[in-house]
Amino acid sequence: MSSEKIETREKILNAALKQLEAGHAASVRMSDIAKQAGISRQALYLHFPARVELLIATARYLDEVKDIDARLAKSRTAATGVERLGAFIEAWGNYIPEIYGVGQAFLAMKDTDEAAAVAWEDRMQAVRHGCNAAVKALKADGALSRDHSIKQATDILWTMLSVRNWEQLTGACGWSQRRYIETTKLLAARILLNDDICK
């Protein structure tokens, strides 16, 4: 039956995960994954039409295994806004190293492969929405005093969460390059020059 097929599929996904975690993620080859899974390279193409599809499936598989959704849910159900924010930062902070390898691979392909670019943008959407939700929760507690502080705090949280690893995972953030740079410069100046970020 198809149960064996599914078993092999999971064997492949686990092999891909192990190879991606082993480092040099962007350069993991189909033959590496096949060897890790103990099957022939051609068999990979019986389960996935192309390398990029295998990687996308691997990312989804990782989400399931690590139960990212459940962890993020905590950041929506905690009692106070401050607790919710803490849970949110914790969840994403732990997510980042787990998904790092897969993200590296997407990043390397996004210029040349449409599917990789789409997968990347999907994840970007998720973190943007997560950021907005966390800041709204904080606002509900009165921890931020004014509306335009909410906007600034969103920008800061977004910036913080999109540095290095997460950014390498997801890449283009939906903003234009110019807008991102201007915002970043403005925030750095405001924080260091003691502007009204702090209520």
Added chain:
Amino acid sequence: MSSEKIETREKILNAALKQLEAGHAASVRMSDIAKQAGISRQALYLHFPARVELLIATARYLDEVKDIDARLAKSRTAATGVERLGAFIEAWGNYIPEIYGVGQAFLAMKDTDEAAAVAWEDRMQAVRHGCNAAVKALKADGALSRDHSIKQATDILWTMLSVRNWEQLTGACGWSQRRYIETTKLLAARILLNDDICK
């Protein structure tokens, strides 16, 4: 004489710049650059031993053309620390989009190519030193009140400057992955929870 050779070399470097700026930087091919320069693909190898060396040379050429050093010097010679900080942020903020394409290419190669990894790390060193210098200048003006605020401000400035574009340019930041994540989480929490970042 060798003047023609130098001319051709610059023709190649300008062609590489144009192709890198045109987008999809990581996937720019040798044949693309050759076509842009109006010469044969093989001729590129008469001037540069390999693709990665051509890209490294292109990055250096860009530094010269845009006179990055001079712009950064302003951030060291301005009258007050606050002015120096502003000049510093301005210089780096403008540098980022200029060097973006080349950085994308380095990022794509850093896993598989030793030379690309080294070039990347070199630029990382430069921005780290720049950050430290800017914050020292700010401290000299008394704009930051306590020593451990200096440390925090360094972290923030560093974080701000290393988001998205610059980070894609330079990648691994010398810190361990774990350290970077912990710092980022801590900073996000402190800023949003109104800790003592503001003096």
Added chain:
DNA sequence: CCTTTCCTTGACACGGTGTAAAGTTGACAT
């Protein structure tokens, strides 16, 4: 005119992705 330098064309090795064809293995039904 001959030499040297720079560049050209054409061919090819190598390594990666993805495809195609034919053979093997094992489970399961009759």
Added chain:
DNA sequence: ATGTCAACTTTACACCGTGTCAAGGAAAGG
């Protein structure tokens, strides 16, 4: 036990990118 079907194997190959090699052409300078 035999036939059948599905999953997987092996071998081969097309395609594309980097990098190398060999032979030849064009122009400058003695």
